[in-house]
Amino acid sequence: MSSTSKQMNEKSVGAIIEENRKNRGSLMFIEKLVPKLLLLASIISVLVTVGILYTLLSEAFTFFDQVNFFSFISGTYWNPWQGEFGIMGLVSGTLLITVIAMLVAIPIGVASAVFLSEYASDKWRRILKPLLEVLAGVPTVVYGFFALTFVTPVLQSIIPRLSFFNALSAGIVVGIMIVPMIASLTEDAMSAVPNTMRQGAMALGATRLETTFKVVLPASLSGIVASFALGISRAIGETMIVAIAAGATPKFTMDPTQSIQTMTGYIVQVAKGDAGFGSTIYYSIYAVGATLFVFTLVMNLIAQYISRRYREEY
Amino acid sequence: MNYVDEQTVKTNMGKRIVKNKIGRWVFFFATLIGLIFLGALGYRILTQGIGGLDWQFLSGFTSASPERAGIKAGVIGSLWLMAVTAPVTIILGVCTAIYLEEYARQNKLTRFIQLNIQNLAGVPSIVFGLLGLTIFVYVFNIGEVVLAGGLSLALLVLPVITVSAQEAVRSVPQDVRQASYALGATKWQTVRRVVLPAAIPGILTGSILALSRAIGETAPLLIVGASTAIFTLPGNIMDPYTAMPIQIFSWTQQPQQAFQEVASAGIIVLLAILLVMNSIAVVIRNKFSKRF
Amino acid sequence: ACGSSEGGDSESDSSSEGENTSSEEGSSEELSGTVQVAGSSTVYPMAVYIAEQYQKEQPEVNVTVDSIGSGGGFKKSTKGEIDLSNASREIKEEEKKIAEENGINLHPLELAYDGLTVAVNPNADFIDKLTVSQLKEIFLADSGKTKWSDINSEWPDEEIKIYAPGHDSGTFDYFNEAILEENSMREDSGVTLSEDDNTLVQGIKNDEYSIGFFGYAYYAENKDSLKALGIQDGEDAEAVKPSPETIQDGSYTPLSRPLYTYIVESALEKPQVLDYTLYTLNNAGEAAQEVSYVALPDEKYQEQIDKVKEMAPSE
Amino acid sequence: MKNLNLWYGESQALYDINMDIGEKEVTAIIGPSGCGKSTFIKTLNRMVEMVPVVRTSGEIDYRGKNIFDDKNYPVEDLRTKVGMVFQNPNPFPKSIYENIVYGPRIHGIKDKKTLDAIVEKSLKGAALWDEVKDRLHENAFGLSGGQQQRVCIARCLAIEPDVILMDEPTSALDPISTAKVEELVQELKENYSIIIVTHNMQQAARISDNTAFFLNGELVEFANTNTLFSTPSDKRTEDYITGRFG
């Protein structure tokens, strides 16, 4: 039995293959079908964007039937329950958070990147880098809780007039959350600078510091700036930290000790469970969402433009 | 004739060297700030939450009283969400990655899809919440159930998974593709039997990291209507649900001081789960990194 | 059957009878399905307590409770999106109209009494009580008084920081009606509005010159870190602090109020909703005490139980 | 094959190649680096078309069919008949067994017995059976370079092609593995036509029946190996084999 089967094989593998080839129609059909299915899957990500635009715009248009567009974009007083929809009242809160966050994230992020890429030995790098990455993986609700129950009390002991909900604490924590992102993108940009460039400077008697500031950083500037743009976009879109720790008082102010409200904070406040269809306030979260989307989109596009346009060529 | 004055150079030298030393320490401490922060966060949450972390907490539902409150509904709810999110997003992400890396020609459409994915990655998560609320909860009328939450999270992490799957597929050497073609394999056979299996560790690693992001997301779930107090576990994807971060968030909103400790205990559980997920990802990455 | 026996039993004999009958009806058939409860944050602690207890009776019924403010609850119940809508005020005319348009009938059930509590930072030694008119001055939008010294010249020359419930909140509406007589409240940068009562509690606790108000339960949970003010209803009246006694005997005015849950009548067709509603009424007294509200007289619960049974479609 | 021309984008890599390759013989292709050897051999199973900018003209007839004629001769069919072994061993990241049965499987053979038989036969054919028969289910990456290369050869044998193309199959191997593979080539020519690219003239002389010398994309000379090495008819061939350039 086995010998016959073996014999069969010996004369047949080629023949079987020949045989099978005849009914290959289905195989060829799959071959044609698969790319179309895959294309379909990729189109879905485009559809997501379309969905976002559709959602935000259609509801926002309804909103603008009820609220004047220009008073929306230019108004500084946001009090939806009194029919006051001046988005600048929220935008200022968002910007305040973003500014504070970037004041924290840029120096710490860049300094960490400089240390890791220019000063740290391999050993230190291997320890510090994953630790910094852990910082990026902490859920924002945890950061928010920490901001409110730890950072704010600490800050209050330094600045007594700090109100309990304030932009400062939330902004700082948002900044810390962004540090790993800026650090790793900046480090990528810096390590793309060829070593010969560093050697050129060091051979002239430059110290590490001078080499870093006068040669490496300028040469990797576009990558670094792109990372700032992405960081800003993250700060603008950050939600839980500000919803928990920054308060819920829309306010056109740049005073970080005050309670404020950001665009994201407002959306959460309104949408939390009771975003019933219908009212002007319900539609307003989409108008705010659209504004938020535009802000972050612009920052993302700037980041992409910079890193494409000024991709370093050595 | 000499423009470079020996003496100034000499005097400057000392200052410059000191500056360099200072710089070194400044950068070092700046790096530490992030870590100190991390340490404070860890310490704070551990000391505040460890006391509340017992079996009762792990196996109980939330409650009006902090002593009885537990995170079971959150953990199981999060798992249910992942049961929706993971297959949807991994299938879509991997298909997109294969299309872009293996099939797509360099044309306008491809570039557009690629650009689109990059931009989606930067859209704030709360906007995905609005998307989910409108499309899933209202337009498709699914309601505030696991399916709606899971799909919203799936769309949220889709760009992340797509990009990492693209990298994984790209890192499969051309060599083995050629070997397959040389045996008379068709393109799809090659992709399915050679490229995909070889890319799977990379895809898995990326997916786990993306899912661990999804599992910590709060804002979109708040918007698509996860419940805060729920006393049964979802039995299918059309049931109402809660999730770990939502549960934690709702505890932080309770006025009793003791609930802050409950929230901390919840955070410990969440972080522990994230840690496990990340470790799995790292193990997979290390185990398979030396393959080619 | 009844889990914690300390509070409820003695003073709710008749209701525990009622409970027995109803739970017999209920548990004879293992119920399943969902019951969605949402609305007032004031009622929330009670509602969670009830849901939590109920789960022991009917583990297969999926009860969710969300704290989204009375207004938030009505937004959903008037569209039939939920089954029970907790409220710390009565339904408004506009809301009724929406419900009618949607063919929804909402029926109020009283659950307990609450004394809306006005609280300040415990370190605010200068203040112990306020008259209703002072309260009005503090909270009124166009009173022009934003400092403590504007109210009473002996008080500190500091900005008043206000922490008040948000617009979806019944507490906000009730305060507006009872104190401000429907004039609008201050909403400038000194005011934090939030649906989350913890935000208010934490705010007042940490800001020395702050004032705010919320349901009594939230004060009761934080007696150490808040100071409740006595309210003087009229120039010559006695200042009364909120407490279960003063709320019950009606001396804490004008801020005592009933707490409700509004049942969507059509939802009673679902056996689990009916069962849950009856269970709620049977246990509201116990739940109220558990979270420091004041229970209604037992007859009142029984009346409502009968009413609900009447409304329920005959089986 | 007739008037084969091939371009990478604008630059032509093969010029008017005409040659006839015999069955069951070993044909060696030699020539300096960049002369088009790899390009040529990859044209024979149309692997060269994986570079998107490639254009070809001319004809290659295999058993009476033009291999460029997509309609009548699907490229997958061609590649089933014309196997290939690459410069660097490129086993799949799977077990040895899975490596070998990959080809038969994609061609629709599912029967476990048949597959087992194929594995044994192919590995024996590649002179590897004795070394690996006890570890068929270990990952092929665990083998030495020479063993990996023989797995690749076995993988190629498993679908029983008529022709085997080899592009510098030993250049990544140590001398002992090289000797083994050379020996194998000698055995294989009993059943297969083999075309082998090599940098190593000694190797070409040792194992091939005919040799083709390429230079700058042209076929300079194609003759019996002995003839070509002893009495090259072209000056350039002579220069090359005496080490004057390359």
Next chain:
Amino acid sequence: MKNLNLWYGESQALYDINMDIGEKEVTAIIGPSGCGKSTFIKTLNRMVEMVPVVRTSGEIDYRGKNIFDDKNYPVEDLRTKVGMVFQNPNPFPKSIYENIVYGPRIHGIKDKKTLDAIVEKSLKGAALWDEVKDRLHENAFGLSGGQQQRVCIARCLAIEPDVILMDEPTSALDPISTAKVEELVQELKENYSIIIVTHNMQQAARISDNTAFFLNGELVEFANTNTLFSTPSDKRTEDYITGRFG
């Protein structure tokens, strides 16, 4: 320099080098690839220490000071005195002007007039002034390879070092640029001591006064260039310069 030894981690790259290098002379370093030429020359300004695993022993005295003595002789100081030009031109991605003034600036020269003067002088010194004087503020990356290399030389001259180290400065350049740089070296030796690594023995013969021959990390022979090339005293040197190996 005395008993210079150098290790990369475990493997020793330089063995017991002893030599004296004269002032205002051109010293060429020749030797086969991998013999340690680059390592040696980089040791002279301690650039070799940028590789973290490097260890050195022995002494290099420069004008009476041991350059390894960090306390008394900061490495930045050393590098100010001992300039270096690399194999591949590595201008900074800045304007030509900025490239040249980089060195003076870090050494604290801020006066615009002085800087202008330095730029002119250095570029003249690097025989580049005429070619670029009208485009000083253009990016140095826009220059040809040879021009870039001369910018690097000018950059090095700007801080007026005593010694200039050059590691195969012409190997990346075309013949014309190479000739220019060689010419320049001849001029520079009027004012500077130059140590130049080269693969090209003709170049060493053409431009250097003394030549050192390295082999496997050892200094085999160090002598007057003419002597070394005409009558090498070591067999290995002879083998090397007659092309017997390497």
